[in-house]
Amino acid sequence: MLKGIPVSAGIAIAPIVRLSQDQPIAHETAISSADVSSHQSRLAQSIELARQQLEQLRVQTEEQLGAEKAAILSAHLAFLDDPAFTGEMNSAIESQLLSASAAVSQVADQFISLFESMDDAYMRERADDIRDVSRRLIRNLSGEESSVSFPEEPFILIAVDVTPSETLQLPLSHVRGIATVKGGSTSHAAILARSLGIPAVMGVGEALFSQMESETLLILDGATGQLYPAPDEETRKRYEAKAEEEAIERVAYEAMKDLPAKTLDGHRVHLMANMAVPEEADALVASGVEGIGLFRSEFLFMDRSTLPDEEEQFQAYKRVALAFGDKPVIIRTLDVGGDKHLPALALEKEENPFLGFRAIRISLARPELFQVQLRALLRASAFGRLLIMFPMISHLEQLRAAKSILEQAKSQLREEGVAFDENIAVGMMMEIPAACLQADAFAKEVQFFSIGTNDLVQYTLAVDRMNGNIADLYSYYHPAVLRLISQVIEASHRAGIWTGLCGEMAGDPVATELLLGLGLDEFSGAASVMPKVKQRIRTTTIEQAKRTASHVLTLSTTEDVIAFLNNKAE
Amino acid sequence: MIQFQVTVTVEGGLHARPAALFVSRTSQSQSKITLNKGEKIADGRSILGIMTLGISQGDHLTIQVDGSDEERVAAEIQQLFQQEFAS
Numbered sequence: 001m002l003k004g005i006p007v008s009a010g011i012a013i014a015p016i017v018r019l020s021q022d023q024p025i026a027h028e029t030a031i032s033s034a035d036v037s038s039h040q041s042r043l044a045q046s047i048e049l050a051r052q053q054l055e056q057l058r059v060q061t062e063e064q065l066g067a068e069k070a071a072i073l074s075a076h077l078a079f080l081d082d083p084a085f086t087g088e089m090n091s092a093i094e095s096q097l098l099s100a101s102a103a104v105s106q107v108a109d110q111f112i113s114l115f116e117s118m119d120d121a122y123m124r125e126r127a128d129d130i131r132d133v134s135r136r137l138i139r140n141l142s143g144e145e146s147s148v149s150f151p152e153e154p155f156i157l158i159a160v161d162v163t164p165s166e167t168l169q170l171p172l173s174h175v176r177g178i179a180t181v182k183g184g185s186t187s188h189a190a191i192l193a194r195s196l197g198i199p200a201v202m203g204v205g206e207a208l209f210s211q212m213e214s215e216t217l218l219i220l221d222g223a224t225g226q227l228y229p230a231p232d233e234e235t236r237k238r239y240e241a242k243a244e245e246e247a248i249e250r251v252a253y254e255a256m257k258d259l260p261a262k263t264l265d266g267h268r269v270h271l272m273a274n275m276a277v278p279e280e281a282d283a284l285v286a287s288g289v290e291g292i293g294l295f296r297s298e299f300l301f302m303d304r305s306t307l308p309d310e311e312e313q314f315q316a317y318k319r320v321a322l323a324f325g326d327k328p329v330i331i332r333t334l335d336v337g338g339d340k341h342l343p344a345l346a347l348e349k350e351e352n353p354f355l356g357f358r359a360i361r362i363s364l365a366r367p368e369l370f371q372v373q374l375r376a377l378l379r380a381s382a383f384g385r386l387l388i389m390f391p392m393i394s395h396l397e398q399l400r401a402a403k404s405i406l407e408q409a410k411s412q413l414r415e416e417g418v419a420f421d422e423n424i425a426v427g428m429m430m431e432i433p434a435a436c437l438q439a440d441a442f443a444k445e446v447q448f449f450s451i452g453t454n455d456l457v458q459y460t461l462a463v464d465r466m467n468g469n470i471a472d473l474y475s476y477y478h479p480a481v482l483r484l485i486s487q488v489i490e491a492s493h494r495a496g497i498w499t500g501l502c503g504e505m506a507g508d509p510v511a512t513e514l515l516l517g518l519g520l521d522e523f524s525g526a527a528s529v530m531p532k533v534k535q536r537i538r539t540t541t542i543e544q545a546k547r548t549a550s551h552v553l554t555l556s557t558t559e560d561v562i563a564f565l566n567n568k569a570e
Numbered sequence: 571m572i573q574f575q576v577t578v579t580v581e582g583g584l585h586a587r588p589a590a591l592f593v594s595r596t597s598q599s600q601s602k603i604t605l606n607k608g609e610k611i612a613d614g615r616s617i618l619g620i621m622t623l624g625i626s627q628g629d630h631l632t633i634q635v636d637g638s639d640e641e642r643v644a645a646e647i648q649q650l651f652q653q654e655f656a657s
Contacts, residue, residue: 075586075617078593084616114622122585123624129586130618311627315582 002207004179006225007190009528010199011243012156012177013236015215016229019159019166029102031093039093043100046140047080053136054080054165061168072129073165079133085111101141108134119306121299132163150174156218158208162189172196177220179227181208191279194528201225223528253531257288261523261534267542269516271534272328273527274502278316281323284527291328293450293524294389294502295320297373298336307344307369313376321384328385330450330500330524332429333373333402335359335391354458359392364401374409381421388424389450394432396441403445430499431455436484443495449488450524453503457481476505477561479553482514486553489519500524510569512536517549571636572644577628580655584625586617588655593617595646601637603647 031039054077062070079085085107092103108130115127150170156177157170167189178193183202193200199222212218212229219228219239228235261271272293273284284292300308300316308316320329336342337350337358350356363370377388390402403426413420430436431452439449453476458465460481463474475481485501492499500522505511507525509532515523516537523533548568555561580588596603596614603614607629612619614633625631635644 071587075590078590078617081593081597082616082618084613084619111618111622118622118624120583120624120626122582123621126586126621 002204002211002227002229004201004204004208004225004227005184006222007184007202008178008193008198008200009223009526010177010197011222011239011246012199012218012220013239013243014154014156014176014218016158016179016212016218017150017155018209018212018214019157019162029099031097031099033097036094036097039098039100039103040090042141043086043089043093043103043137046100046104046137047086049140050133050136051077051080053140057165057169065168069168073168076129076133076165079130101138104134104137104141119304120312121304121308124304128163132165135163136165156220158212158218160209161202167192170198172198177201177218177222179204179208179218179220181205191277191283194280194283201227249532252535256531256534256538259534259538261290261537263516263537263540263542263545265541265543267516269520269537270500270522271530271537272330272500272522272524273530274524275320278320278323281320285323285327287527289327289527289530291324291330291385292320293330293500293506293522295329295331297331297334301334301336301342301344305343307372310372310376310379313373314379317377317380317386318383321380321386324384326385328387330387330389330427331377332389332391333360333370333377334363336362354455354464360390360398360402361392363390364398364405367405370402370405371409374406375413378406378409378413378420378424379418381424382419386421386424387427387448389427389429389448391429391452392432392455393428393442394434396438396445399428399442399445429455430488431459433460433484436488439488439491440494443491443497446497448497449492449499450522451485451488451499451501451503453481453485453501453505456484456503460484475558475562476503476511477565478558479556479561482518482552482561485515485520486518486549489521493519498522507533509533509536510565513540513545513548513568514552514565516540516542517545517547517552571634572640573632573634574644574648576631576633576648576651578625578631578651578655579627581627583627583629584620584623586621589617589620591654592620592647592650595650596643599635599637599639599643601635601640601643603636603643604634606632606634 054073058070058073061073088107089103092098092106093100098106111130112127115130116124118124152174154174154176156179157175158179161180161182162178175198178189178198178200180189180202181204183189190200190202199220201220201222204227216229217231219231219235260268262268270290272291273289274294275284275292276296277299300313317331337353337356347357377386380386390399393399406426425447427446427448427450428442429452430439430449435442454465457474457476461473461478463470465474489499498521501515501520502524504525506523507529512533513536552561552564555564578584593615605612605614605620605623607623607625610623612623633647
């Protein structure tokens with residue numbers, strides 16, 4: 001069995017097709033001056049072929065997926081005419097006596113490193129476009145004319161990584177899954193796989209290629225990241241049964257997509273999704289979620305040497321606000337610390353980063369930085385329904401300080417005559433036990449709570465969730481964690497505000513009835529698991545859920561809680 | 571040679587799509603076209619060159635057009651920035 005990062009849920013069972021991306025530069029790098037003109041004309045043919053391929057793909061993409069997705073292909077076409085790109089390749093053949101493919105690689109690599117060093121996240125991603133076009137040129141040169149040819153029957157694609165144009169070319173009727181050597185859950189291909197509903201596992205490593213021949217039968221589980229090349233009879237039967245179950249579930253989920261998350265006796269809650277990058281917005285809107293319960297703003301700050309300015313942040317938040325229209329989007333202000341690589345903030349590496357300088361603690365210590373984010377959020381709030389959420393609040397003073405900086409940002413914008421949502425709701429994460437115990441005091445000063453179980457469990461049980469030696473101690477079913485959750489929800493309702501939960505627990509169907517019974521108002525998890533949660537809600541009653549919750553609160557061990565809930569779930 | 575200044579009003583700056591539009595206009599011209607942002611210079615026919623200038627909304631550019639059809643080309647570029655990019 002192989003394992004990678006699960007990026008798009010679902011089970012796929014099919015023979016593999018390897019996407020060839022061998023870069024045949026090693027074969028012939030240097031050429032003699034007699035061969036210059038033949039290499040130049042091969043390059044010209046390869047460019048011409050690429051033009052035809054891209055033009056065809058552009059027309060096709062525009063018809064099937066719309067003008068916006070096709071626009072990137074117009075840029076690819078323009079690269080082909082760029083004197084600094086293909087023109088430079090042509091001169092490099094002559095001046096440096098490089099083979100056509102070596103010239104393509106050399107010029108492309110220069111642009112790739114140039115784009116990758118840029119501060120703007122959008123521009124950094126353009127390195128993928130250069131890779132895409134240069135790979136196409138090299139493939140054309142090596143004679144693999146039909147750059148990607150797929151069988152007319154079900155298959156799982158395996159590749160080093162998948163470029164945007166390759167993903168757009170996949171025959172949706174036959175591709176059952178995608179597995180790649182590189183990449184992670186925020187790569188372009190991962191986002192597209194999720195939005196097209198193709199099960200995918202990425203970042204598997206070199207073993208993906210070494211352990212598989214072409215046409216090997218592969219089982220891919222996009223929910224767990226597991227891959228079984230050439231599975232035995234028993235594994236295969238097990239997964240076939242699981243896949244069939246999923247197919248039946250999908251039909252059932254599709255049927256309830258537009259139905260409310262309401263119990264049999266009419267108790268209504270809200271199902272939202274978590275989102276990491278704005279590119280996911282369209283797919284999430286289409287999936288039927290009621291909004292975004294957690295949009296992490298970190299993506300704007302990662303892997304870059306300077307901070308995103310107000311304009312860049314504003315554009316990103318605005319895009320999300322517009323995509324969701326009148327559906328709510330909860331944006332959490334910057335939540336990072338010394339455990340994440342954030343060159344722009346130059347944070348010191350800490351001995352104990354989870355108890356250190358992170359999240360709201362950084363924002364309050366660097367108000368000039370915090371204010372930029374709040375101004376951008378406020379400006380974007382004029383274009384949709386945004387809610388602001390502060391992470392890692394433990395002291396009431398922190399909440400007050402954060403709100404006062406927000407008020408300053410508001411009055412600046414008012415003076416400047418810039419539009420924003422005057423009634424924008426402000427909430428806080430409930431992820432530190434101290435805040436949960438004092439929930440009644442906090443509830444008077446915010447409009448909502450969102451319980452972050454991942455950190456709450458870690459802080460309540462003093463268990464580092466990354467430490468494998470103590471992984472068995474980490475559970476959100478620990479009675480102490482459940483009591484904190486119960487207290488937070490009760491305190492919020494007494495103050496007339498609502499409580500949501502973002503974290504793995506929200507998407508765990510075994511926990512659904514318990515959370516419902518504790519009075520949770522909003523569940524926010526990965527979009528792929530929320531239909532299961534909705535089904536649980538729609539097939540129980542609030543009375544039944546309350547009985548479950550009050551019984552669970554009498555149990556005194558994690559084991560007892562899990563046994564009781566599993567028993568009920570079956 | 572004609573030299574003039576423009577302010578970039580296109581939302582998000584001169585990224586791939588507007589840069590592609592820009593070179594589609596300049597590629598037919600006989601003149602040499604240069605974009606200057608501060609000290610950085612790009613060939614007006616090179617989409618990648620323009621993109622690597624990292625031009626943001628609000629940036630000021632100096633554009634030089636030099637050649638037989640410079641007047642027509644300069645007017646076209648100005649129109650592009652003032653009207654099409656602004657809408």
